[in-house]
Amino acid sequence: MRITAAQRTANENRIRAAMDRLLRGEIPPDGRCDVKTLATEAGVDRTAFYGDRPYAHLREEFEARLHTLQQQGTVPxxxxxxxxxxxxxxxxxxxxxxxxxxxxxxxxxxxxxxxxxxxxxxxxxxxxxxTGPTAANVKRLPTRNTQIGPC
Incomplete structure (x- = not known):
């Protein structure tokens, strides 16, 4: 089924709006900052972003912008x-x-x-x-009493 130029323009506008939201960090629950979530958020079939399909240039733009943000240290x-x-x-x-x-x-x-x-x-x-003292000037010290009580 062919789409009209107006429908294609409306789809591209929805894709760009979804792209901006994702890259700002507005990630939906159960989503990621990727093409699958982009397609879901824009209401477009994901296969339209690959090969020579109509929105392949938007996928490339999205990936380039995401890569630029990641290089700048920003993770959306x-x-x-x-x-x-x-x-x-x-x-x-x-x-x-x-x-x-x-x-x-x-x-x-x-x-x-x-x-x-x-x-x-x-x-x-x-x-x-x-061994005991062997020299005359060495005294043997008394051994310690091991009993308990006063010494």
Whole structure:
């Protein structure tokens, strides 16, 4: 079915109005900033935007304007902006988690080494107490009483 020039002009005007709304960020619920939503908002069949169909030039214009906005750092679709923000946040959290895991591993290794050194020092002190004084000027210290009560 052929459309008249007036119908085509009216369709193009509806498409341009829908294009402006989408690019301003007025995205309908369950929609995105894409050609499918553009066609739905304008009340035009989506296939008219592809190939050598009558509104292919409007699809190219829409995609070019969308690309320009994205290069300027403006994202008309709030969901895409949210997805981008959440991906960046997820990456940052993963990096923090990796750093924390490394810190925990380092602290666990330090703790193991410190306990090992304390045990070795305790063993050396115990060994030295049992060997007794060998020099005349070394006094043996009394051992600690392990009973509970006054000393």
């Amino acid at each position: 679709d709030p969901r895409l902006a949210q997805i981008t923000r959440l991906k960046a946040e997820n990456t940052a959290l993963r990096e923090r988690l990796t750093e924390r895991d490394e810190t925990i591993a380092e602290l666990a290794a330090f703790r193991t080494e410190a306990l090992s050194r304390l045990a070795a020092q305790h063993d050396e002190i115990t060994r030295l107490r049992t």
